Amino acid sequence: MSVLQISEVTKTFSGGTHAVNSFSLDVADGELVCLLGPSGSGKSTLLRMVGGFEQPTSGRITIDGEDVTHLPPERRPTGMVFQSHALWTHMNVFKNLAFGLKLRRMPASEIREKVEAVLELVGLAGYGDRMTTQLSGGQQQRVALARSLVLEPKILLLDEPFASLDQHLRERLREEVRDIQQRLGITTLFVTHGQDEALSMADRIVVMANGKTEQIGRPDVVYRDPKTPFVAGFIGTMNLVEGEVSNGQFTRSGFAFPLPIADGPATLAIRPESLDLTASDASKAKVHRVTDYGSHGLVDLDLADGTRLKSMVAHPDLFQAGQGVDPKPRAVAAYRNNQQIFRS
Amino acid sequence: MSEFVERAAPPLAETAASRRPFGLLLVAIPVFLVIWLVIWPAINAISRTIWRVDADGNTGFDLSSYAFFFSDRYSLDNLAVTLWTTMVCAVLLLVICLPIALYLRFSQGRLPAYVQALAILPMFVPSIILAFAFIRVLGPNGMIDILLNAVGLPKIRTPYLTPWGPVIGLVWDNIPLTVLILLSGLGSVANQFIEAARDVGANAFRVFWHIILPRISNSILVALSFSVLGIFSSFTLPYLLGPASPEMLGPFMQRTLRDLQDPIGAMTQAVVAFGFCILFGLFYVRSVARNRGK
Ligand SMILES: Nc1ncnc2c1ncn2[C@@H]1O[C@H](COP(=O)(O)OP(=O)(O)OP(=O)(O)O)[C@@H](O)[C@H]1O
Ligand SMILES: [Mg+2]
Numbered sequence: 001m002s003v004l005q006i007s008e009v010t011k012t013f014s015g016g017t018h019a020v021n022s023f024s025l026d027v028a029d030g031e032l033v034c035l036l037g038p039s040g041s042g043k044s045t046l047l048r049m050v051g052g053f054e055q056p057t058s059g060r061i062t063i064d065g066e067d068v069t070h071l072p073p074e075r076r077p078t079g080m081v082f083q084s085h086a087l088w089t090h091m092n093v094f095k096n097l098a099f100g101l102k103l104r105r106m107p108a109s110e111i112r113e114k115v116e117a118v119l120e121l122v123g124l125a126g127y128g129d130r131m132t133t134q135l136s137g138g139q140q141q142r143v144a145l146a147r148s149l150v151l152e153p154k155i156l157l158l159d160e161p162f163a164s165l166d167q168h169l170r171e172r173l174r175e176e177v178r179d180i181q182q183r184l185g186i187t188t189l190f191v192t193h194g195q196d197e198a199l200s201m202a203d204r205i206v207v208m209a210n211g212k213t214e215q216i217g218r219p220d221v222v223y224r225d226p227k228t229p230f231v232a233g234f235i236g237t238m239n240l241v242e243g244e245v246s247n248g249q250f251t252r253s254g255f256a257f258p259l260p261i262a263d264g265p266a267t268l269a270i271r272p273e274s275l276d277l278t279a280s281d282a283s284k285a286k287v288h289r290v291t292d293y294g295s296h297g298l299v300d301l302d303l304a305d306g307t308r309l310k311s312m313v314a315h316p317d318l319f320q321a322g323q324g325v326d327p328k329p330r331a332v333a334a335y336r337n338n339q340q341i342f343r344s
Numbered sequence: 345m346s347e348f349v350e351r352a353a354p355p356l357a358e359t360a361a362s363r364r365p366f367g368l369l370l371v372a373i374p375v376f377l378v379i380w381l382v383i384w385p386a387i388n389a390i391s392r393t394i395w396r397v398d399a400d401g402n403t404g405f406d407l408s409s410y411a412f413f414f415s416d417r418y419s420l421d422n423l424a425v426t427l428w429t430t431m432v433c434a435v436l437l438l439v440i441c442l443p444i445a446l447y448l449r450f451s452q453g454r455l456p457a458y459v460q461a462l463a464i465l466p467m468f469v470p471s472i473i474l475a476f477a478f479i480r481v482l483g484p485n486g487m488i489d490i491l492l493n494a495v496g497l498p499k500i501r502t503p504y505l506t507p508w509g510p511v512i513g514l515v516w517d518n519i520p521l522t523v524l525i526l527l528s529g530l531g532s533v534a535n536q537f538i539e540a541a542r543d544v545g546a547n548a549f550r551v552f553w554h555i556i557l558p559r560i561s562n563s564i565l566v567a568l569s570f571s572v573l574g575i576f577s578s579f580t581l582p583y584l585l586g587p588a589s590p591e592m593l594g595p596f597m598q599r600t601l602r603d604l605q606d607p608i609g610a611m612t613q614a615v616v617a618f619g620f621c622i623l624f625g626l627f628y629v630r631s632v633a634r635n636r637g638k
Binding site: 099104 | 554
């Protein structure tokens, strides 16, 4: 039973960079939370503060109610998996895994048992005698995971552990990690800037920008109902159209959509799968390119002023470049002053 | 697959063959220099100390100069003090330079830059100047004495002209190179290695012992071999700062040759020194090879 609480944590580096800005998050027991955000948004800094590798400028971090804000990493019940695995190359796999247990003065027979069990868990049974340099990238990352797991940490921290692996391996490891995490019921904080990674494994995701939370929620909710234009643009593919609302009508260069909100500027967010196209004259929009993915197609179209939109269509062969189309959104969200003010 | 290799191989061999004379030429120059300036004089010295003209004018095999060296109390004392100085310097260098290098590697900010400049400074100070600075500061009636005197304390027993004189000078002289080599070794210890170790519960000492030390053991070996070889055959500092008796092999050779006019004796001492340096060299090569194998 382990709960992580991050309250009002701020980190300002000596150069004046506000890497993390008054950030709060509660992670429930056994939950896997993904920190998602563009490069430089403060994900690693936040994770490193939980692990004890950076000191927060202000704020509090507690694990199971115990304040760990000022404890050094070696005295925190956290286990961290680094991006570049950081295995000790002068030790073999067994010694890498046994090191932490030896520091805890565990008897040798028990160490052997535990190491073998955890190697089994990550699918590397029998690899104990290998030098770490004789492993593939995926195997190294598994050993790194095992090295953290063998100590049975209360909180598991992973900082883009698969970033250096190829797409295929990344997907497989992602599933394995999710599997292991659920089997052990270990509370986990996972940093990634791959949204598919976050959407596929997380119980909840935290979208970060500039050291702040943009939105916290279940992956499907964040995907369906992004609360800020940043999240809308960051998660999945989204058409963001800036325009003007007057008399309940949103307009942008020939493209109009009824929007029952007060007059003023607004940003309209439309998913490609919610944008229908019908053939028409070229006064509203023109097809720029059609891509056929087999199962579906993607049409790039330009509004009269050149604004590019994407539409997902079931029958791409119905459209061709240069053709006039009339884009009709089925569902939209509208934002003003960085906040959602309308959703259909 | 084998077809591919067979077809690919000939052009490769051709280019290698056409480059060979040039490569050999590049290697030939240093090899020639080493033979001319090192190996030939060494062989020459060795042969002249073992093939000697006896009283009747006959040339014959004769180890008497070595027998003398290894039975003469004075020569043996000199050898002993040379080995002692080398050992003590090596230990002191490690004890002093490792903390400096660790500090430079793991601290941030302005201060380390100054410390580094200070640690490297001795490299740019010629030994002669170093020796005289030493005498002015630590010598009899030097700065320390004057300062102690000013506050009414007794004089120190100066290390000048004791075996500790050369030790202090040589250590100071060798700090820059040792620090630089250790620092480059520490550069290969990634921060993540250390953070991963702390993450699994290692405190600073254990991180040093289990993670850092194994990774820089080769650098330590390199640094120590460099300084040990230099110190063993050093001349200026022991000559200027050391006692007249026993003296280190460097000044001993010089005195045997110039003052005692005994070239065979001096050469014998040189061969003995050379032998010890080869021993250090072999030890170094063996340790590095063993570390590689691990
Ligand atoms: N040690 C440091 N000193 C000064 N600034 C730092 C330091 N570490 C990070 N920063 C700054 O803090 C900000 C957040 O960095 P952080 O590494 O947390 O981003 P991130 O979200 O992990 O990015 P990425 O996805 O590229 O890993 C960046 O602007 C970065 O330049
Ligand atoms: Mg990062």
